[in-house]
Amino acid sequence: MIWELLTVPATAFAVTYAWLAHNFGEPFAAFAKDFQFAFICTIAVLFIFASMIIMLKQAKKLPKSYNVEIVDVYGQPVAIDGVRQVFKTYEAAESYARMYRQNFTQYKFRVVGSQNVNT
Numbered sequence: 001m002i003w004e005l006l007t008v009p010a011t012a013f014a015v016t017y018a019w020l021a022h023n024f025g026e027p028f029a030a031f032a033k034d035f036q037f038a039f040i041c042t043i044a045v046l047f048i049f050a051s052m053i054i055m056l057k058q059a060k061k062l063p064k065s066y067n068v069e070i071v072d073v074y075g076q077p078v079a080i081d082g083v084r085q086v087f088k089t090y091e092a093a094e095s096y097a098r099m100y101r102q103n104f105t106q107y108k109f110r111v112v113g114s115q116n117v118n119t
Helices: 002-061 090-103
Strands: 065-071 108-114
Touching: 065 090, 090 108
Parallel strands: none
Antiparallel strands: 065 108
């Protein structure tokens, strides 16, 4: 008799729990899984857009041209005939500055960015 009093509520609880898990738990878990995937994809897309915006803002701030400044041993600016001083890319300006450092040891050469387009 006591076992019947304990097993009837336990069985009812087990059936109710199984029904709730089947009708509410599993659909909610599937929704949560899909929602998690959608949330991660949305965050990834937002991160890519934010990165692109930041990169484009930085690209606008880059110099339009690069100048090679020439300074003598006393720190005075100097202009040497036949030496190219304005370049469109940093790599070209730095390459020429290295070559000038080897050829003209009495001068110092420095690459400086400029917003003016001088060609």
